[in-house]
Amino acid sequence: MTEPQQSAATRLAQLDWRWKSFDDLTSLEVYTMLGARSAVFVVEQNCVYGDIDGLDTDAWHLLAYGPDGPGEKQPPLAGYLRVLLPDTDDADDTDIRIGRVLTTAEFRGIGLGNAMLERSLTHIRAQWPGTPIRLHAQAHLQGFYGAFGFAPVSEVHEEDGIPHIWMRSA
Template identity: 90%
Template sequence: MTELQQSAAKRLAQLDWRWKYFDELTSIEVYTMLGARSAVFVVEQNCVYGDIDGLDVDAWHLLAYGPGEKRPPLAGYLRVLLPDADDTDIRIGRVLTTAEFRGIGLGNAMLERALTHIRAQWSGTPIRLHAQAHLQGFYGAFGFAPVSEVHEEDGIPHVWMRSA
């Protein structure tokens, strides 16, 4: 293992993982979650859209925090929407890693952890996500396959992908 790989593995091992339903989140967790989503999706990707869409309150949230005493930094985040009357699939969305934690394999670790939780809690339910088109290979490695044509959303090419 190279020195860079060892450093990345060490940083991943230091993360504090939290898997919570919205009602279990603390006010600080909600604040850091919304702040990270704004920083990545609105500011970095220059995409003005209504992030607070009313879906968070009925979702599960996976948060990965870096080391820190009083207010540890949020390293990565995603939310999981459960099946409802309009959609029978579980949906993964708002997947992000913050700038400080990119390049250490956090995206892989987050998706692996999320899929483990989903399959343990809702075994056999299909899972879908709305991926940025350039990430099809990344999600494909986890068993997701495109189920739509590439289309533009908020100025960014996206594709729906699904895994059974």
């Protein structure tokens, strides 16, 4: 193994994974999660939109934290995604939806996206076996999600100025 691979593997092994319903998140975890979403989706992607959409309170959240730094109240958030359950009021909405997938700048390039998706799919399949899973991917990530069994179920379309596509895995 080369030095960069060892470093990436070591960094992944040091992560603290948390899979929680919204009610089980601490206020500091919510604050950190919303801050990371704003930093990545609003600031980095220069995309002004209403991130706080009322869906977080019924969602499950996967948070990956890096190791503590000196004097930190909370370790740095490395990665995050949320999982929305099917809408029981909508007969057409029978899929679990993965969304708000992000890796913070400090933790990019170590394979964290793969690890997050693998871990989230394991949790979803254990908690809701047999339920199809859908996600609204940025179009350039079709290959990434395709490697996990997701296939396009829509045409590419723009959302907030960024090309997206709906993808689904049975």
